[in-house]
Amino acid sequence: MSDKPSITPSSESHQWSDLHHQIQDWLAGYADGELDEHHITLVEAHLAGCEACRHDAERQRMLSERLQEIPAPRLSPAFAKRLDDTLASVQTSDRRPVGQKPLEGLKHWLTRLSPSAVIGGGGWAVAMVLAAMLLVPSLTPEDPNQMAVASQIPMVNDVLADYQRVVGNDLRTPSDDADLSPPMQWANGRVLARWTTRVGGEPAEAYAVRLGNSLIVQYQISERVFFRNPDVRQAVARAGDFRTRDNELEVIGLPMRASGLLVVAPSGNVPPIDKSAMSAS
Amino acid sequence: MVNKSTDSKRAHKMRSTGSKQQFDTLVRPWRYRLYGVAQRQSASTEIAEDYTQETLLRAWRDFGQLDDQVAIYAWLLRILNRVVADGYRRDNRRRQLAPVLTTEDAVLSEHPCAAPGPFEQALKHQTDAQVMAAVRDLPDNFRQVVLLRDFEDLSYQDIAQILDLAPGTVMSRLSRGRRLLAERLIKVASDNPAASDNTHTRVTPHE
Ligand SMILES: [Zn+2]
Numbered sequence: 443m444s445d446k447p448s449i450t451p452s453s454e455s456h457q458w459s460d461l462h463h464q465i466q467d468w469l470a471g472y473a474d475g476e477l478d479e480h481h482i483t484l485v486e487a488h489l490a491g492c493e494a495c496r497h498d499a500e501r502q503r504m505l506s507e508r509l510q511e512i513p514a515p516r517l518s519p520a521f522a523k524r525l526d527d528t529l530a531s532v533q534t535s536d537r538r539p540v541g542q543k544p545l546e547g548l549k550h551w552l553t554r555l556s557p558s559a560v561i562g563g564g565g566w567a568v569a570m571v572l573a574a575m576l577l578v579p580s581l582t583p584e585d586p587n588q589m590a591v592a593s594q595i596p597m598v599n600d601v602l603a604d605y606q607r608v609v610g611n612d613l614r615t616p617s618d619d620a621d622l623s624p625p626m627q628w629a630n631g632r633v634l635a636r637w638t639t640r641v642g643g644e645p646a647e648a649y650a651v652r653l654g655n656s657l658i659v660q661y662q663i664s665e666r667v668f669f670r671n672p673d674v675r676q677a678v679a680r681a682g683d684f685r686t687r688d689n690e691l692e693v694i695g696l697p698m699r700a701s702g703l704l705v706v707a708p709s710g711n712v713p714p715i716d717k718s719a720m721s722a723s
Numbered sequence: 724m725v726n727k728s729t730d731s732k733r734a735h736k737m738r739s740t741g742s743k744q745q746f747d748t749l750v751r752p753w754r755y756r757l758y759g760v761a762q763r764q765s766a767s768t769e770i771a772e773d774y775t776q777e778t779l780l781r782a783w784r785d786f787g788q789l790d791d792q793v794a795i796y797a798w799l800l801r802i803l804n805r806v807v808a809d810g811y812r813r814d815n816r817r818r819q820l821a822p823v824l825t826t827e828d829a830v831l832s833e834h835p836c837a838a839p840g841p842f843e844q845a846l847k848h849q850t851d852a853q854v855m856a857a858v859r860d861l862p863d864n865f866r867q868v869v870l871l872r873d874f875e876d877l878s879y880q881d882i883a884q885i886l887d888l889a890p891g892t893v894m895s896r897l898s899r900g901r902r903l904l905a906e907r908l909i910k911v912a913s914d915n916p917a918a919s920d921n922t923h924t925r926v927t928p929h930e
């Protein structure tokens with residue numbers, strides 16, 4: 443009405459009209475200060491010549507302020523009590539086995555978390571994956587320099603490749619009846635998933651454990667595969683375990699009764715290895 | 724010799740108690756704010772209480788899947804959102820089509836109350852209850868973003884996460900939702916010139 447654009451050549455008027463409609467969807471963002479520089483410039487240029495949108499932007503701001511003044515409704519003490527009772531009864535009756543729950547893939551957790559959790563620094567799952575990603579930015583079995591040590595031992599190659607796949611979000615969903623207790627347990631460790639993979643040409647059980655900000659994967663492998671390499675045999679005979687590392691990942695090999703355990707962790711983040719518990723198991 | 728089965732039983736028990744404690748520490752404190760969000764989109768206190776309780780029960784059920792403290796409120800709001808949506812379906816409440824007004828809508832461009840000054844006055848004169856009734860009567864899509872932004876003070880990014888929307892969609896819904904809300908409040912103001920001292924006025928949803 444009063445502020446319709448003056449008649450202009452049709453293409454220009456089309457452009458104006460497109461912008462006029464587009465900008466109407468940005469006016470909340472403008473009023474809320476959620477637009478970037480570029481869009482602010484566009485909006486302000488338009489508002490200078492369009493009273494309808496200018497008024498709308500003003501109303502958006504006023505309305506938002508008015509709504510923010512409204513006090514939050516209070517929960518009545520009676521309901522608070524009832525709610526607490528209900529929760530308490532559910533919590534005691536329903537002994538939900540948290541640790542045994544089939545867990546979903548890392549990808550799923552990532553998509554569930556708010557990006558602000560990453561920025562806020564509290565999102566452990568994101569932090570963990572980011573940390574793992576940062577620690578293994580270019581670790582590929584094809585890279586001869588990084589894999590110099592590992593490439594001589596196929597089982598180490600296999601677990602590194604598998605670890606890398608987990609970091610790449612391809613964490614498999616464990617079967618429902620899977621026992622998630624890993625061979626090695628740490629006080630603050632949390633088992634994320636269990637899956638079956640192949641190491642040294644034979645089946646192996648993998649357990650992903652979160653410890654602090656590190657993703658640690660334990661691979662329980664066959665004894666035959668474990669002792670196949672002479673370097674491993676020698677190291678175990680001498681020191682009780684076998685260790686290898688490069689810039690990003692560390693692999694610790696431990697003999698177990700009738701099997702072997704390979705622990706893959708970001709370098710410098712290897713948890714304490716309780717060898718006495720291992721040999722006893 | 725380590726008795727593995729006793730060990731894992733103990734670990735399991737620790738996790739169970741741990742999770743109750745964690746739930747009580749991490750989730751329960753949010754029940755006041757959750758109730759606030761529930762109440763603002765419920766026709767009655769009883770419904771708001773049902774929504775809140777249902778949200779917390781579902782949160783307890785799914786608590787094992789949650790591992791991030793920072794995102795807890797967002798996670799709870801997601802659950803609440805589903806609970807409310809289910810409730811609406813149960814109530815057979817007709818899903819309103821979301822009318823899209825332009826800034827040149829007749830009411831917005833011609834009504835004397837629509838100019839910024841008079842609009843601000845009109846907002847001041849309407850009671851909180853009147854304004855809230857108008858918010859509740861917004862179509863779902865609009866109501867959600869308005870609640871999360873203007874009452875819960877969340878960023879567009881967080882709202883996008885909670886409602887599974889692109890941030891641009893949050894912005895357009897908020898722009899349209901507030902525009903519709905403004906239009907309805909302008910009508911209320913014009914229907915009830917003495918709104919300031921009239922506390923029982925109900926908003927008649929515009930059909
Ligand atoms: Zn315009």
